[in-house]
Amino acid sequence: EAQVTQNPRYLITVTGKKLTVTCSQNMNHEYMSWYRQDPGLGLRQIYYSMNVEVTDKGDVPEGYKVSRKEKRNFPLILESPSPNQTSLYFCASRADRVYNEQFFGPGTRLTVL
Amino acid sequence: AQSVAQPEDQVNVAEGNPLTVKCTYSVSGNPYLFWYVQYPNRGLQFLLKYITGDNLVKGSYGFEAEFNKSQTSFHLKKPSALVSDSALYFCAVRDISGRYGGSQGNLIFGKGTKLSVKP
Numbered sequence: 001e002a003q004v005t006q007n008p009r010y011l012i013t014v015t016g017k018k019l020t021v022t023c024s025q026n027m028n029h030e031y032m033s034w035y036r037q038d039p040g041l042g043l044r045q046i047y048y049s050m051n052v053e054v055t056d057k058g059d060v061p062e063g064y065k066v067s068r069k070e071k072r073n074f075p076l077i078l079e080s081p082s083p084n085q086t087s088l089y090f091c092a093s094r095a096d097r098v099y100n101e102q103f104f105g106p107g108t109r110l111t112v113l
Numbered sequence: 114a115q116s117v118a119q120p121e122d123q124v125n126v127a128e129g130n131p132l133t134v135k136c137t138y139s140v141s142g143n144p145y146l147f148w149y150v151q152y153p154n155r156g157l158q159f160l161l162k163y164i165t166g167d168n169l170v171k172g173s174y175g176f177e178a179e180f181n182k183s184q185t186s187f188h189l190k191k192p193s194a195l196v197s198d199s200a201l202y203f204c205a206v207r208d209i210s211g212r213y214g215g216s217q218g219n220l221i222f223g224k225g226t227k228l229s230v231k232p
Binding site for chain 2: 033043048058092104106
């Protein structure tokens with residue numbers, strides 16, 4: 001089954017404790033992206049990747065890091081999480097054509113205390 | 114800059130009635146437009162897209178959308194709403210103006226419209 005998976009689905013952590021949210025897709029997609037969803041703000045892009053070793057900032061990259069060492073994986077790293085990073089996070093992927101739709105993961109609900 | 118607006122935070126419809134969820138866009142060049150739906154505690158699911166061709170686009174679950182170039186709109190419609198259609202709906206436009214050229218294609222999302230269908 002074609003899918004985007006994220007882990008963990010739920011995470012409660014404390015300020016400053018480094019964490020990684022994994023994202024993996026099995027569709028051989030070139031493009032991958034991370035979004036955060038907050039009430040009243042819709043989805044905002046954090047980082048995206050056009051292919052292996054090619055990443056770029058989205059609209060809200062501060063406090064986040066990403067890497068793309070393999071085509072299928074695109075982890076999101078919070079080196080020192082803060083309470084304002086409490087949010088619902090989505091990973092997405094698509095094939096490398098501008099008219100292709102994106103496939104989204106199930107989401108990771110992160111709470112930073 | 115390219116953008117998309119969903120003017121209604123919430124739309125309430127009675128089951129069996131037609132529904133419309135509004136979306137307007139601003140782009141330079143040809144628009145690539147998408148609708149996604151998010152059910153509670155789920156990720157976003159693709160509903161339909163407009164790339165070129167017929168202005169009326171048909172998608173999943175009986176939804177359709179009408180592309181109107183003169184009004185820069187891409188409203189989502191369904192002839193007869195179901196209670197199970199209750200969800201959060203997002204309109205999105207593809208940004209083709211990025212540093213990697215046309216293939217970059219980041220999606221720019223509207224803030225979402227909550228659809229509530231009552232029995």
